[in-house]
Amino acid sequence: MDTIFKFPRGTIRQGGMGFGISTPLVAKTVALLGGYGTVTGVIGDRFLAMVLQQGDPTGEYRRALSHFPFPSIAKMVIDAFYIPVGNPEGVQIRGIPMFTLDPSRLLIALTICANFALVWLAKEGHKYPIGINYLAKVAPPLLAGVTGAVLAEVDFVTVGAGIPDQIPGMMRDIVSGREASYRIPIIGENIKSHTMTFDPKRFFGEKLPSDLKLPDFLPIVSSNLLATILMNDLPKGSVQGFVIEGEPAGGHNAPPRTPGVDSSGAKCRVYGKKDEVDFKRIADLGLPFWIGGAYASVEGIKKALSVGAGIQVGTAFAFAEESGMNPDTRRKARAKIYRGEAHVRTHYEFSPTGFPLKIFEMEGTLSEQSVYGPLVRTCDQGALVYFYERPDGSIGSRCPAEPVEDFVERKGGKIEDTEGRGCLCNALISNTFLTNKGKPPVITSGVDVGIIRSLMKNENDSYSIADVFRFLHC
Numbered sequence: 156m157d158t159i160f161k162f163p164r165g166t167i168r169q170g171g172m173g174f175g176i177s178t179p180l181v182a183k184t185v186a187l188l189g190g191y192g193t194v195t196g197v198i199g200d201r202f203l204a205m206v207l208q209q210g211d212p213t214g215e216y217r218r219a220l221s222h223f224p225f226p227s228i229a230k231m232v233i234d235a236f237y238i239p240v241g242n243p244e245g246v247q248i249r250g251i252p253m254f255t256l257d258p259s260r261l262l263i264a265l266t267i268c269a270n271f272a273l274v275w276l277a278k279e280g281h282k283y284p285i286g287i288n289y290l291a292k293v294a295p296p297l298l299a300g301v302t303g304a305v306l307a308e309v310d311f312v313t314v315g316a317g318i319p320d321q322i323p324g325m326m327r328d329i330v331s332g333r334e335a336s337y338r339i340p341i342i343g344e345n346i347k348s349h350t351m352t353f354d355p356k357r358f359f360g361e362k363l364p365s366d367l368k369l370p371d372f373l374p375i376v377s378s379n380l381l382a383t384i385l386m387n388d389l390p391k392g393s394v395q396g397f398v399i400e401g402e403p404a405g406g407h408n409a410p411p412r413t414p415g416v417d418s419s420g421a422k423c424r425v426y427g428k429k430d431e432v433d434f435k436r437i438a439d440l441g442l443p444f445w446i447g448g449a450y451a452s453v454e455g456i457k458k459a460l461s462v463g464a465g466i467q468v469g470t471a472f473a474f475a476e477e478s479g480m481n482p483d484t485r486r487k488a489r490a491k492i493y494r495g496e497a498h499v500r501t502h503y504e505f506s507p508t509g510f511p512l513k514i515f516e517m518e519g520t521l522s523e524q525s526v527y528g529p530l531v532r533t534c535d536q537g538a539l540v541y542f543y544e545r546p547d548g549s550i551g552s553r554c555p556a557e558p559v560e561d562f563v564e565r566k567g568g569k570i571e572d573t574e575g576r577g578c579l580c581n582a583l584i585s586n587t588f589l590t591n592k593g594k595p596p597v598i599t600s601g602v603d604v605g606i607i608r609s610l611m612k613n614e615n616d617s618y619s620i621a622d623v624f625r626f627l628h629c
């Protein structure tokens with residue numbers, strides 16, 4: 156593959172796109188072309204279990220696991236989830252356990268192996284840096300996830316959707332082989348948090364290798380305030396750089412902070428002046444930074460370089476031929492983009508995380524009321540649940556997208572928290588190459604799809620990640 160270097164290596168960073176979009180192939184291709192490649196670790200446990208259950212047709216995930224340093228753990232995961240292609244009679248699909256605050260040994264093993272395999276595959280056969288992305292909101296798998304990524308020698312970790320202030324300390328403990336901990340917020344009168352712990356020596360029955368490398372930590376932020384807090388409050392040297400993500404970016408966005416009025420004239424927060432980031436002040440923090448959200452253009456790169464930054468690109472890679480997106484969905488979306496019919500809207504209610512989510516409008520997906528409306532609400536993946544204190548003092552979990560009567564009557568949630576919510580776990584799984592029968596997808600995308608249009612010659616045309624690099628480096 157030709158390396159395209161007009162700008163210094165790493166000027167272009169590829170966003171970690173979950174669920175299943177930023178595959179090892181995407182990250183590796185970006186790395187080989189001179190960018191920073193990132194796999195998505197978001198809900199990696201379910202990703203690996205589903206790949207194995209669907210036969211791991213390329214064999215790559217079993218190949219990666221054959222390099223896992225604790226073979227009995229990898230074997231436990233393969234024995235539990237691998238089903239040869241065709242699912243021969245007699246082989247039952249085993250349910251994938253959902254995360255709780257006290258996950259089973261099998262689920263911890265699955266999560267460690269998944270994050271290991273994703274990073275290992277992205278790093279295979281070259282020496283360039285590869286990172287992994289997590290969402291601070293999806294907290295229970297983080298201890299096991301980071302352990303797996305570190306065992307595969309991940310070079311950097313990016314974390315968005317929340318305040319990732321616990322990550323550096325947790326990473327330091329893991330690479331030192333000490334017991335690591337992570338505080339999970341609990342909604343409750345008396346209990347405000349629960350601390351999950353992970354002791355690698357106890358789990359593996361032996362010490363972790365002593366030469367584990369501490370990955371760089373790059374928080375994803377949308378305000379000067381959060382960047383400054385992380386710089387000032389964390390021990391010196393905890394942060395190696397920032398990704399600054401603007402409102403036009405795909406995936407989840409930071410909630411708006413600017414006072415305004417909605418269409419009915421009621422006071423609300425809108426995106427405006429208060430959401431703008433002062434890049435000069437970010438540069439003054441003295442660390443490298445990358446700007447994401449409609450920066451994937453020649454002008455975008457120039458603008459970023461002029462403030463001393465690089466760019467983070469998501470959307471252009473998400474619709475490229477190598478991405479983990481469902482090929483049929485990707486083709487239809489690209490055709491819409493080419494025809495100039497792409498509409499991407501910010502949905503404030505849909506995501507159970509409570510964060511605004513960018514949704515690409517497309518027939519047959521949850522952007523349509525006719526698809527969303529008749530859906531039976533469900534929670535059978537459980538990655539986006541909140542933990543809450545029950546009246547008896549125990550801790551339960553609930554998802555605002557689960558059946559309203561469960562959320563409100565059985566679990567004491569507020570009805571207003573359920574309004575407009577959709578099962579993002581299933582919708583994102585369905586948006587990938589994995590089969591997720593009976594669950595309609597949702598496509599998330601940034602608002603700026605201009606580069607995609609420029610790369611296509613007709614509505615059936617496609618493009619590769621190398622095409623994106625060539626375009627941005629011209």
Ligand SMILES: Cc1cc2nc3c(=O)[nH]c(=O)nc-3n(C[C@H](O)[C@H](O)[C@H](O)COP(=O)(O)O)c2cc1C
Nearest residue numbers: 170171172173315404405406447448449469470601
């Ligand atoms: C399909 C898709 C999924 C995304 N998922 C995530 C995610 O899981 N975590 C994250 O930090 N950012 C996520 N993002 C944001 C990207 O990492 C990146 O910062 C952003 O897309 C850059 O702006 P652009 O979309 O205009 O290129 C996602 C973006 C897209 C398009």
